[in-house]
Amino acid sequence: MWWQPFPNLSQLSAALGGLSGVPELEVETLRPVNLVQERNLLPPGPWSRTFRCTLTSIPQTQALLNKARLPLGLLLHPFRDLQQLPVITSNTIVRCRTCRTYINPFVTFLDQRRWKCNLCYRVNDVPDEFMYNPVTRSYGEPHRRPEVQNSTVEFIASSDYMLRPPQPAVYLFVLDVSHNAVESGYLKYFCDSLLENLDKLPGNGRCRVGFLTFDSTIHFYNLQNGLSQPQMLVVSDIHDVFIPSHDNLMVNLKESKELVKELLAALPSMFAHTRESQSALGPALQAAFKLMTPTGGRVSVFQTQLPTLGAGLLQSREDPNQRSSTKAVQHLGPATDFYKKLALDCSGQQIGVDLFLLSSQYSDLSSLACMSKFSAGSVFYYPSFHHVHNPAQLEKFQRDLERYLTRKIGFEAVMRIRCTKGLSIHTFHGNLFVRSTDMLSLANVNPDSAFAVQMSIEDSLADSSLACFQAALLYTSSKGKRRIRVHTLCLPVVTQLSEVYAGADVQAITCLLANMAIDRSVSSGLPDARDALVNAVVDLVGAYRTSVSNLQQNGLVLPSAMRLFPLYILALLKQKALRTGTSTRLDERVFAMCQFKTEPLPQLMRLMHPDLYRLDTISDQGALHLNDVIVPQPQLLHLSSERLSRDGTFLLDCGSVLFVWVGRACSDVFLRDVLGVHDYASLPPSMNHIPELDTPLSERIRAFLDWLQENRAFSCPLHVIRYFRLPTTHYVIRFLSSPYIKQTNKNIVSFNQSSVVHRL
Amino acid sequence: MTMAFTFAAFCYMLTLVLCAGLIFFVIWQIIAFDELRTDFKNPIDQSNPTRARERILNIERICNLLRRLVVPEYSIHGLFCLMFMCAGEWVTLGLNIPLLFYHLWRFLHRPADGSEVMYDPVSVMNADILNYCQKESWCKMGFYLVSFFYYLYSMVYALVSF
Numbered sequence: 066m067w068w069q070p071f072p073n074l075s076q077l078s079a080a081l082g083g084l085s086g087v088p089e090l091e092v093e094t095l096r097p098v099n100l101v102q103e104r105n106l107l108p109p110g111p112w113s114r115t116f117r118c119t120l121t122s123i124p125q126t127q128a129l130l131n132k133a134r135l136p137l138g139l140l141l142h143p144f145r146d147l148q149q150l151p152v153i154t155s156n157t158i159v160r161c162r163t164c165r166t167y168i169n170p171f172v173t174f175l176d177q178r179r180w181k182c183n184l185c186y187r188v189n190d191v192p193d194e195f196m197y198n199p200v201t202r203s204y205g206e207p208h209r210r211p212e213v214q215n216s217t218v219e220f221i222a223s224s225d226y227m228l229r230p231p232q233p234a235v236y237l238f239v240l241d242v243s244h245n246a247v248e249s250g251y252l253k254y255f256c257d258s259l260l261e262n263l264d265k266l267p268g269n270g271r272c273r274v275g276f277l278t279f280d281s282t283i284h285f286y287n288l289q290n291g292l293s294q295p296q297m298l299v300v301s302d303i304h305d306v307f308i309p310s311h312d313n314l315m316v317n318l319k320e321s322k323e324l325v326k327e328l329l330a331a332l333p334s335m336f337a338h339t340r341e342s343q344s345a346l347g348p349a350l351q352a353a354f355k356l357m358t359p360t361g362g363r364v365s366v367f368q369t370q371l372p373t374l375g376a377g378l379l380q381s382r383e384d385p386n387q388r389s390s391t392k393a394v395q396h397l398g399p400a401t402d403f404y405k406k407l408a409l410d411c412s413g414q415q416i417g418v419d420l421f422l423l424s425s426q427y428s429d430l431s432s433l434a435c436m437s438k439f440s441a442g443s444v445f446y447y448p449s450f451h452h453v454h455n456p457a458q459l460e461k462f463q464r465d466l467e468r469y470l471t472r473k474i475g476f477e478a479v480m481r482i483r484c485t486k487g488l489s490i491h492t493f494h495g496n497l498f499v500r501s502t503d504m505l506s507l508a509n510v511n512p513d514s515a516f517a518v519q520m521s522i523e524d525s526l527a528d529s530s531l532a533c534f535q536a537a538l539l540y541t542s543s544k545g546k547r548r549i550r551v552h553t554l555c556l557p558v559v560t561q562l563s564e565v566y567a568g569a570d571v572q573a574i575t576c577l578l579a580n581m582a583i584d585r586s587v588s589s590g591l592p593d594a595r596d597a598l599v600n601a602v603v604d605l606v607g608a609y610r611t612s613v614s615n616l617q618q619n620g621l622v623l624p625s626a627m628r629l630f631p632l633y634i635l636a637l638l639k640q641k642a643l644r645t646g647t648s649t650r651l652d653e654r655v656f657a658m659c660q661f662k663t664e665p666l667p668q669l670m671r672l673m674h675p676d677l678y679r680l681d682t683i684s685d686q687g688a689l690h691l692n693d694v695i696v697p698q699p700q701l702l703h704l705s706s707e708r709l710s711r712d713g714t715f716l717l718d719c720g721s722v723l724f725v726w727v728g729r730a731c732s733d734v735f736l737r738d739v740l741g742v743h744d745y746a747s748l749p750p751s752m753n754h755i756p757e758l759d760t761p762l763s764e765r766i767r768a769f770l771d772w773l774q775e776n777r778a779f780s781c782p783l784h785v786i787r788y789f790r791l792p793t794t795h796y797v798i799r800f801l802s803s804p805y806i807k808q809t810n811k812n813i814v815s816f817n818q819s820s821v822v823h824r825l
Numbered sequence: 826m827t828m829a830f831t832f833a834a835f836c837y838m839l840t841l842v843l844c845a846g847l848i849f850f851v852i853w854q855i856i857a858f859d860e861l862r863t864d865f866k867n868p869i870d871q872s873n874p875t876r877a878r879e880r881i882l883n884i885e886r887i888c889n890l891l892r893r894l895v896v897p898e899y900s901i902h903g904l905f906c907l908m909f910m911c912a913g914e915w916v917t918l919g920l921n922i923p924l925l926f927y928h929l930w931r932f933l934h935r936p937a938d939g940s941e942v943m944y945d946p947v948s949v950m951n952a953d954i955l956n957y958c959q960k961e962s963w964c965k966m967g968f969y970l971v972s973f974f975y976y977l978y979s980m981v982y983a984l985v986s987f
Contacts, residue, residue, distance in 0.1 A: 165868055229875050361874065409885065409946060413878035439947050477874040491953040499950040500880050501864040504871065519953075539872050588934075 097613060098628040112570065115217060116141050116536065116552045117666060119577055122559040122568030123488075123532040127522040132612070133565045134604040137522070138577040139482070142515040142665045143538045143552060144475060146778075150550075151211045152219045157194045158549070159212070163187045166483055167220070168212050169553035171533050177205060183533045183555070184485050216554070222539065222547035231541040232415065232476055234268030235315060235362025236275070239353050242336040243280040243344050246369040250452030251423050253333040254463055255367065260329050262470040267543035268318065274325060275315035275356060278332070279349035280341035281374055286328055289313035290320040295328040303348035303375040308355050315356060344370050347377025350407055350436065354416065361415030361477055363509050365469075366436070368420065369450070371428045377403035379429040388648040393590035396651060397658075399432040408439035412498045415477040417509030418442045419469075422652075423450035423462070430652040434659055438496050441478075441507040443514060443663065445469075446656040457782060464780050468513075472778070475510035475540030475548075485532045487524040494518070494580040496663050510540055513778040515665040517580045526558045562612045566624035572670050575633040576661075579669070582643060583658045591645060595638055602631050629674075636673045668777060671720030677702040680714045680725065681735045683765055689772075696772045697765045714739075718773060723783045725755075738762045740785065752785035830984065833912045837980035840905050844973045847901060850894050851966045857887050858959045861949065881946075888944045895943060899928045917979065924968065 117140045124130040130137055159168040161182035173181040177196070181188050191207050198210050212218050238259070246252060266272060278284045283303065287296035287310060298309040308314065318325065346368055353364050371379050382396045399405060411418055419442040422428055430446065437444050445465055447458045480497075481504045482490055493499050495516035498506040505516075526532060538550045559565060578601055586594035609624055623630060641649050642657035661669065678699040689696040702708045702715075709715055711728040714735060727736070729745060736742050738760040740752070755767055774780045864880060865871050906925050909918040935943045948954055 225869055226872055229873070232874070405947065409881055413881040415874050415877065477877075479872050479877075489952060491956070492951045498881070498947060500877070500884070501871075501950060502862065502952040502955065504864065506877055506881075 097609070097622045098625050112572070113554075114142060114665070114667060115145055115147075116534070116554045117570060117573045118534070118554065118556055119573045120565060120569055121556055122564050123526065123556050124522065124565050125527060125558050125560045126525045129560070129562065129565065130522055132562055132608060134601075134608040135565070135569055135574060136519065136577050136581070138517060138519040138573075139534060139554075140515060140517045140573050140576055140666050141482075141536055141552065143480060143536050143550060144473070144510040144512050144514070144540075145665070146473065146512045147217070150217065150219055151215045152221065153212055154221050155194065155199070156223060157192050158220050158223065159189075159192060159195055161185060161187055161189055164483060166535055167218075167537060167549075167551045167553075169533070169535060169551070170213050170216055171531065171553060171555040172213070174208055177207065180207075183529075183531065184483055184535065186486065186528070217550070217552050220549040220551065222549050226539060226549070227547050231545045231547050232361050233271035233273060233545055234266070234474070234476070234543045235273045235357065235360045236266065236268075237277065237315065237353055237357055237362065237364045238275070239277045239279070239349055239364060239366045240332075241280070241344060241346070241368050241370070242278045242284075242339060242341075243370065244339055244342045245344075245424075246280075246367075247336055247339055249369050249423055249425070249450050251367065251369065251450065251462065252336070254452065254459065255466065256329040256332050258463060258466045259470065260326060262467060263318070263322070263325065263329075265471040266318070267471070267474050269544045270317075270319055271545060272318045272543075273315045273360070273362075274318050276328060276332075277349060277353055277356070278336070279345055280336075280339065281343040281345055283345065283349050283352050285309055285314050285352075287313045288316045288321045288324045288328065290316065290324070292324060295324050295331070300352070303345045306348045306352045306355065308352065315360070343374045344368070344372050345374040346372035346433075347403060348375040350404075350418075351376065353418075354407065354411060354414070357411075357416045358414050361508070362417075363442075363474065363476075364411070364416060364418045366418060366420050367423065368428070368433065369423050370426065371424075372433075377401060377407075379432055381427050382429060383427040383651040388650060389646060391592075391645045393592055394586075394645070394651070394654065396429075397431055397587045397591075397655065399435050400429060401432055402435075404432055404435040405439060408436045409498070411436075411440040412506055412508050415508050416440065417476075417507075419445070419509075421445045421447070421462075422656075423447045424652075425449045425451065427650070427652055430655045430659075434655065438659075439498050441496050441498070441509050441514075443469075443496065443511060444656065444659045446652065448650065448653055448656075460782060468779050473512050474543050475538075476508075476543070478507040478510045478538060478540035480505045480507060480510075480536060480538045482518060483535045483537070484520065485526065485529065485534075487522060487526045487528075488520055488532060488534075489523050490518045490520050492519040494584070494662055507538075507540075510538065513665070514663045517577055517662075519577065519581070530558055532556050532558050563624075566609065566612075567626055569624065569626045571627050571630050571633065572666060574627075575630070575637060575673070576666055576669055578634070579637055579642075579661045582637070583661055586643065586658075591643065595643060595645070598634050598638060598643075602634050605630065633674060640673060665778075668720050671718055674704060675720065676716075676718040677704050677708065678716045678718070679708075680716050680739075680766060681732060682713070683762070683769065685765070691772070694768050695765065696768045699769070716770075719781075720777075721779075721781050723770070723773070723781055725783065725785045727785065727787055729787075735762070739766050745787070748785070748787050750787070753783055755783070755785070833914055834980060834983040836908045836912045836914065837976050837983055840908065841973065841976045841980060843901050843905070844969055844976055847898060848966065848969045848973065850898050851962055851969060854891060854894060854962045855959070855966065857891050858955065858962065861887050861955065884950065885946045888946045888949055891944045895932075899932060902928060914979075917975075920972075920975075924965075 119136055119138050124133060160166060164182060164185040166182055166184045168180065171183045173183070175181055175188060178191050179188050180191055195207050195210065197204050198206055200211055201209060207213065240252065242252065276286045282299050282301040283306065285298040285300065287298060300306065300309060357364060371381060379400055382400060387395065408418065418436045418440045420433060420437050422430060422433065434444050447462055449455055450458045450462065452459050483503065484490065490503055493505060493516065496514060497516060500506045534554045536552045541547050578598060582594040582598050585597055605627065606621065606623060609622065637643060640657060641654055642661055679702060680699070683697050683699050685695060685697060687698045689698060712730040712732065713728050714731050715726045717724040717726065727748060731745065733744060736744060738758060739755065739762055740748065741756040741758055742748050755770060757767065770783070861884065865876055870876050902924060906918060906921050909921065931943070
């Protein structure tokens with residue numbers, strides 16, 4: 066071999082931060098862990114955030130995979146916001162001739178002129194242009210080119226990939242203006258947010274916007290440049306929706322900016338005295354579809370109640386008495402296929418539909434969410450939204466809206482996932498449309514959606530010691546450029562069961578099982594899905610016990626890499642999406658299920674198994690220095706109430722909310738320097754911000770909190786809570802009843818031992 | 826040797842003809858799955874946004890076709906079982922009962938939004954569902970072919986014996 070990235074397996078594994086090559090690490094990861102004895106269990110180390118596999122050592126055959134009793138799948142976050150992204154501007158994109166894989170760091174160069182594909186093993190020629198490296202300006206070293214040095218690259222697509230001119234950024238806002246909507250008061254905050262962010266909407270000079278409002282009739286707005294003020298056109302025939310005027314409803318943002326601003330300023334007051342209580346959402350969506358058909362783009366739908374008029378009208382299906390039922394939950398699937406068909410039509414025309422549901426009563430989210438599920442949109446839900454009575458939801462809505470309007474977006478996208486010969490993908494999870502067994506149609510891509518796929522091993526992988534996966538996302542950027550983002554992942558293939566267990570990624574496995582459980586609960590019922598999750602743990606324990614024969618200990622023994630698996634599954638069973646016995650509104654449950662299908666993995670793990678830090682003993686040890694700010698990195702604590710003590714202050718990072726819990730005996734220095742109060746008794750009952758004080762401790766704490774907020778897409782509210790003071794009781798209950806702050810270790814062991822003993 | 830035109834013989838004659846129809850349906854299904862699998866051949870076409878609509882319409886059209894075949898197939902097979910029961914042909918009935926239960930199970934486990942018996946365009950292209958449906962079609966093809974010859978033999982036997 067003239068040049069090969071990783072001549073032997075141990076080098077590759079070492080390079081991947083993997084298992085062999087470091088004897089101490091190897092022993093550590095292969096060591097069995099007895100959960101009855103080990104109490105201090107922390108989550109495993111940092112992983113890639115873009116592309117993760119449930120098993121970082123791929124079993125060679127399907128039989129071995131079955132023996133391990135673990136699912137094989139990938140979790141990817143292809144359009145994630147990246148700090149550094151190498152963009153390749155060359156004219157030739159080098160791809161394998163048979164399988165069309167993009168050249169990646171894991172190919173083998175046989176000599177200077179030929180390369181061997183790592184997915185289909187075909188030998189290809191290196192084109193002349195590829196021999197020149199523009200970065201180092203040297204000739205004859207194709208392996209130094211950026212495409213071969215980075216596993217995530219972005220290509221600028223040549224004209225072959227553009228058979229129609231790339232579409233401009235087109236945004237349509239469909240707003241509910243019924244009486245209910247005006248009561249909840251969202252309209253004013255939406256208009257304010259959009260006015261503020263109008264210049265930050267991703268797009269170039271060709272960007273277009275439009276507005277549609279509806280109650281029992283549909284209102285269009287003529288914003289043609291040259292008019293003195295926006296003109297409203299009302300269509301009252303909702304059974305046969307037509308577009309009143311073709312050119313002036315979706316207007317160029319730059320040209321008609323003044324009119325758009327006038328409209329946004331006037332909208333809240335226009336409907337302030339409306340008495341219309343009906344909502345014709347279906348016809349409004351049909352009108353939106355007709356408006357967007359020529360170009361494609363993004364439709365943002367704001368709805369505050371059940372649609373009661375016209376096509377797609379829905380009935381109230383929830384039975385409040387069944388909320389705490391332990392039996393199967395009814396009505397998790399859609400009541401009508403109207404929204405699904407609409408989503409399919411939209412997907413075909415490259416229109417993505419995002420739904421903001423701001424309702425206080427049951428609105429059949431399971432049917433409404435279909436409009437986003439199959440058109441690659443996103444769903445946002447604000448239960449009990451009211452601009453006066455529920456300030457927490459209002460603040461969340463405003464933050465989410467700011468992120469939503471300004472985040473990056475890709476249009477008319479397709480994604481294909483290729484794997485090494487022998488592996489095949491059989492199920493996709495997420496908001497997408499599967500148009501072919503390995504290709505997905507995504508009308509819109511956004512940086513906050515993730516996908517999961519399940520794989521199987523069709524043929525033995527004996528030919529090679531490496532298995533590679535490549536996800537290629539072809540999209541149109543908001544500036545109208547066609548781009549291809551390519552992620553490649555390379556993992557070793559192993560033949561021993563112990564090595565499979567040593568390389569298991571417990572967080573990825575939990576999330577993939579969550580996706581599978583949600584599908585199962587819709588098709589065969591919630592109790593079935595819960596049983597399947599428990600069986601996953603029981604099967605693993607049984608399989609491990611039979612495979613590692615030298616176990617003398619009694620107790621719950623698991624491979625070290627999977628030591629947190631029972632805890633994660635327990636936490637999963639207590640999530641709103643899958644819990645029974647506790648009163649859960651149907652819409653909230655359905656929304657929690659949608660979240661599990663689309664949120665990226667780190668966020669999901671925080672939702673299920675929050676991070677616990679101690680704040681009052683924060684120090685500069687191991688701190689990061691970012692932009693002249695010192696960001697302390699307190700140690701992650703084992704998530705158990707044993708770690709909480711009354712003389713400390715702790716931070717619980719739950720993904721969508723942050724809790725700061727102040728112990729009763731917390732030091733006065735901390736209270737004074739960070740929270741700005743003299744003593745514990747003068748802490749206000751509800752505190753949502755850490756005051757900006759000029760002390761070093763306050764700066765450190767605030768830097769850490771800001772760093773946590775920046776590392777996630779949607780910033781979350783903060784609550785400072787005290788110990789048992791009445792107004793904050795509901796926060797305390799949430800904090801203390803989070804699925805972990807209990808005598809959790811004892812619970813898991815007894816739970817699992819009883820089920821394990823019962824089944825084995 | 827007299828030819829006795831019994832009710833059993835009549836049953837077998839009818840099922841023979843209808844079984845030919847069932848074989849036809851299953852062949853149609855197998856071809857439809859093959860059509861579903863073929864997206865545009867050219868990768869440029871596959872990534873072309875204007876082709877996306879064609880592909881979705883294609884998938885929906887084929888799914889509609891497959892769905893229209895489901896109820897006729899199940900009811901014809903149900904009719905077979907009924908006829909054999911009335912004719913007292915217990916062996917033949919016994920051979921067809923498993924397939925009857927399988928059909929019932931499939932029919933009762935269809936998606937809940939009511940409109941579609943099965944073959945949902947949004948999930949049909951997942952390889953596990955597609956492979957399952959293809960395997961199902963091939964198995965049924967084998968079963969119906971074997972039943973066709975069995976009914977032929979039984980018809981002749983019923984006509985000739987007395």
